[in-house]
Amino acid sequence: MTSAGSPALPAVERTDRLRPSDVRDVLALARTAGDADGSDPLSEPVLLHIGRDGGSPAVHLMLRDPDGALVGYAHVDLADEVEGPWAELLVHPLRRRRGLGRQLVTAAMAAAARTDATGRLRVWAHGDHPAAGALALDLGFERARVLLQMRRSLLAPLPEPRLSGDVSLRAFRSGADDAAWLEVNARAFATHPEQGRWTVDDLRVRMAEPWFDPAGFLLAVDGSTGRLLGFHWTKVHHDQGEPIGEVYVLGVDPDAHGLGLGTALTIAGLRHLHGRGIGQAMLYVDESNAAAVALYTRLGFARWAVDVNYRRG
Structure with a gap:
């Protein structure tokens, strides 16, 4: 149930393999988010995985508007048995501050827990946005590593x-x-x-x-x-x-x-x-x-x- 005036959150689509149309949607969403934020929201390993639809085991999480437009995406890589699963996610710039980011992180945590009994998860936030830091802290994450672009x-x-x-x-x-x-x-x-x-x-x-x-x-x-x-x-x-x-x-x-x-x-x-x-x-x-x-x-x-x-x- 949602409060009066609050739109219902879309259901999370979970898949191990993206369709060609999904790949196009994810890449288009990444370009839109990157243009708005001034930094690429997805790293090279994720883009290589998406483009080749294979490689290390991963889970793809997608959020779509009622009209089918992709408004949120998370990539959860499950291959690293030493450091544990890691994820990257993005939300359409016009659909932020509506709970979609929290929904994707929560779904990523659930996907990671299926392969890692300790509940480990690492999430990259490209651009170090304050909203990402606040969400991470609220969900029990700690700031573990900082990567500089020079x-x-x-x-x-x-x-x-x-x-x-x-x-x-x-x-x-x-x-x-x-x-x-x-x-x-x-x-x-x-x-x-x-x-x-x-x-x-x-x-x-x-x-x-x-x-x-x-x-x-x-x-x-x-x-x-x-x-x-x-x-x-x-x-x-x-x-x-x-x-x-x-x-x-x-x-x-x-x-x-x-x-x-x-x-x-x-x-x-x-x-x-x-x-x-x-x-x-x-x-x-x-x-x-x-x-x-x-x-x-x-x-x-x-x-x-x-x-x-x-x-x-």
Whole structure:
């Protein structure tokens, strides 16, 4: 029952597989919300999952108006047995403050509880909106992780990368470098909750994307042994007006720390993007990673936006 004058909330549609029409609706809703908020409401892993309708097990939750228009969506990923389920959600900008966000989070909690007996759930809030924080607190979540988006103009001067000893840079070779890259990526991000667990399938899904360019996937190798020491994988976004480059993944093997490879690889990747005519670069970094934040700040990056991960259980 609803109070007088309060519209009834729509029923939550739950499915393990989106129809092509659902995919179109979700992507359209994401564009609308992103344009209104100034930040993308869904992360790359969710968009890859939606676009391919497969991969890790997930639940899709949808809210529709009586006329069938999609006004709310939540993606609940159930694959991570270590950290537990995680979710992202969005509500149409004109339908907010009506209880739809709470309804989606509550449904996501129920979906997560079906596979995780402890009731754990992590929810990403892109843009760090006060309303999201208030809802999370009210539902028993705590602020657990902060992801910074930083940006830098590529029109400002960039020095030459300085490589020590017999270290050289070359482009990634699809098929030949896959295994070595995955090994170094796992070592470089051993404590990272997502990046360090990438599999060959995670790598190949991204290499199949239209934006993938091996020339912008730079590897630092030991000239005497050929061993991979570090990498800077760049990406170019063409869906945000003017193209913008990204420091997509930057990592250094722990055994190669102290050689200045983090700085050299960052500069080399930025110079590559500048050479493609890109005028601005972005990156994501955990706020708690003080060393990385300091490196990027020294190289001219500044804080642009914030994403927050809320945890329950």
